[in-house]
Amino acid sequence: MQRDEDAQLVTRLAGGDETALEPLYEHYGKLVFSLALRIVHDSATAEEVTQEVFVRLWRSAASFAAERGSVQTWLLRITHNLALNEIRRRQSRPVAADHFDWTVEGTLLVDSRQDGDPALAAWLRERAASIQHALAQLPEAQRKAIALAFFGGLSQAEVAAALGEPLGTVKSRIRVGMQRLRDLLLADGIDAHSLEASTYENER
Amino acid sequence: MRTKDSNSMMNELHHVTDLLDAYALGALEAYEVAQVEAHLELCPVCRAQAEVARAIAQQLLLSAPLVAPPAGLKAKVLARVHAAAAQDRAVAEAVAPTSVAANAPDKPEVTRRRTMLRRMLDTMLGAEPLNTEDPVAALLLKLLAEPACEVWSVAGTKDAPKNAAARFVGVPNDREGVLITAGLRNLAPDQAYQVWLLHDGKPEPNALFRVERGGRGHQIVQAPTRLRDFEVVAVTPEPASGSPAPTGPIVLMGALTA
Numbered sequence: 413m414q415r416d417e418d419a420q421l422v423t424r425l426a427g428g429d430e431t432a433l434e435p436l437y438e439h440y441g442k443l444v445f446s447l448a449l450r451i452v453h454d455s456a457t458a459e460e461v462t463q464e465v466f467v468r469l470w471r472s473a474a475s476f477a478a479e480r481g482s483v484q485t486w487l488l489r490i491t492h493n494l495a496l497n498e499i500r501r502r503q504s505r506p507v508a509a510d511h512f513d514w515t516v517e518g519t520l521l522v523d524s525r526q527d528g529d530p531a532l533a534a535w536l537r538e539r540a541a542s543i544q545h546a547l548a549q550l551p552e553a554q555r556k557a558i559a560l561a562f563f564g565g566l567s568q569a570e571v572a573a574a575l576g577e578p579l580g581t582v583k584s585r586i587r588v589g590m591q592r593l594r595d596l597l598l599a600d601g602i603d604a605h606s607l608e609a610s611t612y613e614n615e616r
Numbered sequence: 617m618r619t620k621d622s623n624s625m626m627n628e629l630h631h632v633t634d635l636l637d638a639y640a641l642g643a644l645e646a647y648e649v650a651q652v653e654a655h656l657e658l659c660p661v662c663r664a665q666a667e668v669a670r671a672i673a674q675q676l677l678l679s680a681p682l683v684a685p686p687a688g689l690k691a692k693v694l695a696r697v698h699a700a701a702a703q704d705r706a707v708a709e710a711v712a713p714t715s716v717a718a719n720a721p722d723k724p725e726v727t728r729r730r731t732m733l734r735r736m737l738d739t740m741l742g743a744e745p746l747n748t749e750d751p752v753a754a755l756l757l758k759l760l761a762e763p764a765c766e767v768w769s770v771a772g773t774k775d776a777p778k779n780a781a782a783r784f785v786g787v788p789n790d791r792e793g794v795l796i797t798a799g800l801r802n803l804a805p806d807q808a809y810q811v812w813l814l815h816d817g818k819p820e821p822n823a824l825f826r827v828e829r830g831g832r833g834h835q836i837v838q839a840p841t842r843l844r845d846f847e848v849v850a851v852t853p854e855p856a857s858g859s860p861a862p863t864g865p866i867v868l869m870g871a872l873t874a
Binding site: 445492 | 638640668676685690697701
């Protein structure tokens with residue numbers, strides 16, 4: 413399931429070989445930083461989260477290598493958790509509803525710098541474009557409710573408070589929006605049942 | 617024959633379909649999460665739907681606009697992992713398996729102590745690399761290597777912030793211990809936290825310390841007699857020069873039970 417190269421690198425990490433970290437950063441550093449930035453909205457904090465994510469990868473490599481999961485999936489999940497912890501920790505700063513709107517157009521910054529693995533970078537860009545395309549087709553209200561919950565770390569009740577909408581309205585927006593996303597992704601050829609397993613390797 | 621309590625019967629009968637999307641997004645309240653998870657244990661139909669919702673959420677993580685990280689980040693990440701690796705080696709050396717062959721698999725107790733020590737060092741150091749010359753770090757490594765070492769939980773009280781907590785590490789038959797705190801309030805410059813060791817319910821004044829960002833603090837505690845002679849460790853805010861008897865509210869308190 414996993415990209416062979418990643419699996420080898422993780423095995424090296426698990427064996428205490430620090431040098432395996434640099435290629436993993438080359439592959440996924442940008443993705444991790446981008447997701448962290450998407451959530452914390454602050455470059456310095458996103459850098460801290462990114463560092464913590466790779467320390468976690470280093471320390472979890474042994475148990476992770478045994479699971480044989482996808483490195484990318486694991487990194488994204490940890491990044492999401494750590495970034496949300498970070499914004500919850502600084503809860504004094506209120507969450508502004510407009511902070512989390514998805515600006516769908518022009519968000520894909522294709523930078524000219526050569527990524528560590530161009531084929532992987534291209535695959536990630538394509539996948540991001542696909543999910544952004546699906547998101548663009550949701551009504552703004554649904555998109556916003558989902559974004560506030562998932563990237564803002566808010567509960568449905570907190571989303572309702574942030575938007576000044578009734579709780580029932582928010583619940584149904586989230587439900588309908590997620591169902592719509594599933595249909596759109598399926599129509600886009602992404603099989604929801606195998607999404608978790610659909611890594612770069614077996615689509616190449 | 618009833619093999620399930622009425623709660624789980626209810627959970628099995630009432631599908632949680634309407635909650636699964638919010639569950640996957642992490643947007644449910646704690647009681648709803650408990651309800652969903654109890655039901656998922658029993659219901660393959662909802663479990664399959666939850667998997668799909670989780671997969672959609674996983675895809676959403678890929679929607680973040682790709683932004684090139686600052687040029688210096690790679691070096692920072694590598695330095696940070698390098699520091700973590702050095703720390704892990706120090707921990708592994710300090711808490712070594714005793715009387716076992718060097719290549720024998722670690723005993724659970726050894727693994728547990730290493731994990732505890734690493735967490736405490738993380739709390740103590742944040743992103744700073746470990747300096748084994750630092751007296752507190754050195755003492756902590758030494759204490760955790762002792763088979764008789766205890767790690768006592770010291771809880772935040774109602775007068776402390778919600779996430780305040782501490783660990784007190786020491787060998788009951790010795791006098792030295794280390795207190796590691798997190799989540800305490802920063803105090804005014806003319807105040808400091810004071811450690812108290814309680815003997816027969818009477819607080820005896822001990823070390824003073826201050827906390828850094830995140831309420832992180834660490835302090836060596838030298839007891840006048842063996843630690844086992846004391847029942848409780850407590851912390852109060854006091855004037856910066858310390859007090860002979862507590863004047864501030866107790867913010868941290870833990871029993872030194874064997």
